[in-house]
Amino acid sequence: MERYDQRIAIDTLSSPESIAAALSGLHPADVADALGRAGVDGEILTRILAELDTELAAEVVINLDDHTLEDVLDVLEPPEIAQITSELESDDAADVVGLLDEDKKAHVLSQLDSDDRKAVEDLLQYTDESAGGIMASELVYVNSEASVDDAISLIRLAADEVEEIHNVYITDRARKLIGVLPLGTLLLARKGTRVAEIMEPDVVFVSAETDQEDVAKVFMKYDLVAIPVVDGEGILVGRITVDDIMDVIRDEADEDITLMAGTRDEEIHEDSTLKVSWIRLPWLVIGALGGLASASVMSLYSFSLEKVLALAFFIPVITAMGGNVGLQTSTIIVRGMNADGWLESDVRSRLLREWRIAITNAVVLGVAVFLIVGLWLTDWVLAAIVGGALGTVIVVAATLGTIMPFTLRRLGVDPAVAQGPFVTTLNDVIGILIYLGLATLFLDMLS
Amino acid sequence: MERYDQRIAIDTLSSPESIAAALSGLHPADVADALGRAGVDGEILTRILAELDTELAAEVVINLDDHTLEDVLDVLEPPEIAQITSELESDDAADVVGLLDEDKKAHVLSQLDSDDRKAVEDLLQYTDESAGGIMASELVYVNSEASVDDAISLIRLAADEVEEIHNVYITDRARKLIGVLPLGTLLLARKGTRVAEIMEPDVVFVSAETDQEDVAKVFMKYDLVAIPVVDGEGILVGRITVDDIMDVIRDEADEDITLMAGTRDEEIHEDSTLKVSWIRLPWLVIGALGGLASASVMSLYSFSLEKVLALAFFIPVITAMGGNVGLQTSTIIVRGMNADGWLESDVRSRLLREWRIAITNAVVLGVAVFLIVGLWLTDWVLAAIVGGALGTVIVVAATLGTIMPFTLRRLGVDPAVAQGPFVTTLNDVIGILIYLGLATLFLDMLS
Numbered sequence: 001m002e003r004y005d006q007r008i009a010i011d012t013l014s015s016p017e018s019i020a021a022a023l024s025g026l027h028p029a030d031v032a033d034a035l036g037r038a039g040v041d042g043e044i045l046t047r048i049l050a051e052l053d054t055e056l057a058a059e060v061v062i063n064l065d066d067h068t069l070e071d072v073l074d075v076l077e078p079p080e081i082a083q084i085t086s087e088l089e090s091d092d093a094a095d096v097v098g099l100l101d102e103d104k105k106a107h108v109l110s111q112l113d114s115d116d117r118k119a120v121e122d123l124l125q126y127t128d129e130s131a132g133g134i135m136a137s138e139l140v141y142v143n144s145e146a147s148v149d150d151a152i153s154l155i156r157l158a159a160d161e162v163e164e165i166h167n168v169y170i171t172d173r174a175r176k177l178i179g180v181l182p183l184g185t186l187l188l189a190r191k192g193t194r195v196a197e198i199m200e201p202d203v204v205f206v207s208a209e210t211d212q213e214d215v216a217k218v219f220m221k222y223d224l225v226a227i228p229v230v231d232g233e234g235i236l237v238g239r240i241t242v243d244d245i246m247d248v249i250r251d252e253a254d255e256d257i258t259l260m261a262g263t264r265d266e267e268i269h270e271d272s273t274l275k276v277s278w279i280r281l282p283w284l285v286i287g288a289l290g291g292l293a294s295a296s297v298m299s300l301y302s303f304s305l306e307k308v309l310a311l312a313f314f315i316p317v318i319t320a321m322g323g324n325v326g327l328q329t330s331t332i333i334v335r336g337m338n339a340d341g342w343l344e345s346d347v348r349s350r351l352l353r354e355w356r357i358a359i360t361n362a363v364v365l366g367v368a369v370f371l372i373v374g375l376w377l378t379d380w381v382l383a384a385i386v387g388g389a390l391g392t393v394i395v396v397a398a399t400l401g402t403i404m405p406f407t408l409r410r411l412g413v414d415p416a417v418a419q420g421p422f423v424t425t426l427n428d429v430i431g432i433l434i435y436l437g438l439a440t441l442f443l444d445m446l447s
Numbered sequence: 448m449e450r451y452d453q454r455i456a457i458d459t460l461s462s463p464e465s466i467a468a469a470l471s472g473l474h475p476a477d478v479a480d481a482l483g484r485a486g487v488d489g490e491i492l493t494r495i496l497a498e499l500d501t502e503l504a505a506e507v508v509i510n511l512d513d514h515t516l517e518d519v520l521d522v523l524e525p526p527e528i529a530q531i532t533s534e535l536e537s538d539d540a541a542d543v544v545g546l547l548d549e550d551k552k553a554h555v556l557s558q559l560d561s562d563d564r565k566a567v568e569d570l571l572q573y574t575d576e577s578a579g580g581i582m583a584s585e586l587v588y589v590n591s592e593a594s595v596d597d598a599i600s601l602i603r604l605a606a607d608e609v610e611e612i613h614n615v616y617i618t619d620r621a622r623k624l625i626g627v628l629p630l631g632t633l634l635l636a637r638k639g640t641r642v643a644e645i646m647e648p649d650v651v652f653v654s655a656e657t658d659q660e661d662v663a664k665v666f667m668k669y670d671l672v673a674i675p676v677v678d679g680e681g682i683l684v685g686r687i688t689v690d691d692i693m694d695v696i697r698d699e700a701d702e703d704i705t706l707m708a709g710t711r712d713e714e715i716h717e718d719s720t721l722k723v724s725w726i727r728l729p730w731l732v733i734g735a736l737g738g739l740a741s742a743s744v745m746s747l748y749s750f751s752l753e754k755v756l757a758l759a760f761f762i763p764v765i766t767a768m769g770g771n772v773g774l775q776t777s778t779i780i781v782r783g784m785n786a787d788g789w790l791e792s793d794v795r796s797r798l799l800r801e802w803r804i805a806i807t808n809a810v811v812l813g814v815a816v817f818l819i820v821g822l823w824l825t826d827w828v829l830a831a832i833v834g835g836a837l838g839t840v841i842v843v844a845a846t847l848g849t850i851m852p853f854t855l856r857r858l859g860v861d862p863a864v865a866q867g868p869f870v871t872t873l874n875d876v877i878g879i880l881i882y883l884g885l886a887t888l889f890l891d892m893l894s
Contacts, residue, residue: 242689249696
């Protein structure tokens with residue numbers, strides 16, 4: 001009954017014609033979803049799309065997942081791509097054209113009419129992850145001298161071309177943004193009123209260079225459904241709608257999660273084993289090198305380990321704890337930097353908070369492990385060394401986990417890297433150094 | 448110049464009156480932001496809020512972060528909370544009332560007028576993370592017999608009460624949802640037209656029980672700005688707007704990330720060291736117990752370790768690799784389950800993919816580590832054991848990382864748990880078993 005539960009299964013053995021006929025009454029997002037899940041190849045997909053009405057086909061294309069979209073674009077000829085592109089809003093058109101190789105891109109652009117071509121070329125100049133990179137150039141704006149009736153006429157003219165109109169933007173003669181008029185206000189306004197009288201002059205906007213993550217923050221802070229984008233001179237150049245922002249919020253989160261895991265989000269739809277392997281290997285190599293560094297640290301302490309082999313047993317306790325504490329701490333810090341805007345000036349207060357927590361956990365776990373090891377091996381000096389090292393490692397890992405994200409940001413690196421394998425590995429090596437160093441100090445007391 | 452860059456600094460030494468005066472011209476979200484960052488206590492916050500216009504104060508209150516909001520609600524008396532609540536939309540009102548303890552809640556509800564009370568009580572019945580829990584009861588709906596003019600009159604009446612009107616919902620006499628009319632269509636419609644003629648009958652809706660994560664997926668799939676919510680009989684009971692959905696998308700991502708890190712999102716604004724420690728300790732205890740399990744495994748192999756101490760050196764390489772590979776794999780699987788809807792029936796194909804990648808990485812890293820260890824210690828049997836175990840651990844960890852998320856979901860546990868310390872710890876123990884088992888098998892060949 002619920003619309004979103006409609007999982008249409010495509011009979012992949014049917015002809016493209018009959019599949020297209022079965023799909024033609026559906027919402028483009030449902031069609032795209034069904035085609036993506038059917039797992040048919042680009043060739044057949046293209047033949048199905050060719051059977052659909054051009055406008056529907058275009059809407060389906062931009063709803064395909066990136067992976068399926070690339071398959072389709074590989075097969076389609078430039079004139080066909082141009083035809084689809086001309087049906088789309090400029091931001092979607094630019095996204096499609098941006099996926100093509102240089103040759104095909106030039107060919108497709110040459111087939112577009114001059115307005116569409118200019119719009120797409122303008123948008124392609126902005127970096128992918130900026131406001132300019134996700135905005136559409138289509139929007140409705142009127143001069144502040146205009147009347148409510150003028151604004152409604154403009155909306156009528158634009159209704160075909162602009163997808164979701166939420167606001168009319170008010171500009172001066174130089175197209176500088178000076179106000180905004182929500183559709184609701186327009187609907188209730190008396191005929192003949194000048195827009196300048198009823199517009200909201202205090203308009204929230206972003207510049208085209210703003211990072212998309214910051215744009216998303218503005219949307220969330222002010223509960224927006226659309227935002228106007230201006231250039232360096234305050235001239236209105238486009239608008240971003242909330243549907244693109246939902247994607248940004250989700251994509252940025254996915255990026256953080258996969259970065260934490262030591263891989264990249266793009267691999268999920270990558271079929272080539274070698275390419276995926278190539279994405280994952282760097283992080284595994286870091287882990288392996290860290291492990292070998294740990295091995296060389298241990299070899300330095302061969303003498304101690306030979307004398308008391310049991311020392312070696314507790315290496316995994318120490319390394320697991322350093323990794324887990326470091327991850328907990330760095331995750332909370334990165335989360336606070338992103339959501340609450342913690343700055344480098346907050347390091348001191350964060351460090352004090354993390355130390356309080358770390359010392360509490362260090363005492364609890366240190367004592368617990370001391371008792372367990374002592375009762376197990378009835379060697380209380382060894383137990384004290386393991387418990388003491390464990391406590392120390394917890395405090396050191398919390399310190400690293402707090403400082404690293406701020407340091408990485410200052411170096412221009414994404415702080416989320418601090419949650420990845422790199423810091424865990426560093427904590428491993430430091431933990432073993434602390435533990436075996438401490439053990440060697442008290443070696444004569446060990447039985 | 449950009450609106451969102453306005454970081455207002457509050458002079459915490461000023462009187463509440465002069466702080467309120469300085470803030471009164473600003474957007475509620477900016478005021479809330481400034482108050483949250485100023486770090487003043489609930490007492491002073493309340494005095495500042497009391498100086499603001501009631502409507503602004505109410506908007507500021509719902510824009511405060513949860514932590515600051517709780518501080519304020521602790522200090523405010525029930526009549527004051529009721530006054531603020533009555534200014535809010537029902538969903539925000541229910542959020543505020545839901546934060547109070549039972550006693551204060553009853554007191555506040557008794558102070559509300561009967562309509563507001565009923566709306567809040569109705570909404571509080573739904574679970575927090577369902578569509579009912581995030582919807583507002585205020586919305587504009589008309590009978591399908593109504594004309595465009597009737598709809599506009601209704602919007603005029605509701606404009607004060609309903610915050611952002613994007614659509615008018617069309618119902619039958621029993622208030623069953625039968626269509627939707629976007630504001631833009633209404634604006635362009637000829638006077639006197641019946642709404643049934645121009646409405647979109649194919650309306651996307653959810654039921655009140657739908658999980659908020661699924662609601663967010665519907666918003667993203669169909670690019671919505673608002674969605675109607677119906678009860679079991681199809682009766683229209685509320686609507687959800689996209690501003691709440693942006694919060695859901697972000698919150699669910701934060702939840703996944705903090706779960707991966709072995710902590711919980713709520714701790715970020717928790718001041719009590721003991722409470723935070725209590726949140727983090729369970730994961731650290733799992734890690735410690737896993738480490739002790741590793742220690743007891745190693746003690747079983749004391750004989751082998753005593754004979755060839757160098758075997759111990761490579762334990763960290765083995766455990767780090769198992770942890771990293773397990774995390775990479777489980778993250779991609781969980782990501783695919785959430786975003787692409789992978790089902791248990793996909794396990795086989797996912798496993799084949801992950802094995803192809805794991806075997807590639809196992810060969811590359813196994814051979815590399817074999818060469819490094821061999822050249823370092825000039826013990827090629829030991830080198831072969833370390834390299835071979837490393838390769839085996841990579842494949843085993845990839846297998847666990849693939850199967851665990853599906854298994855957890857079948858057991859009714861959030862699959863994201865598979866990315867947390869639990870699986871890493873399990874991989875540690877299994878890795879050491881494989882490594883030392885293999886070493887003992889070939890012990891006689893070791894020098």
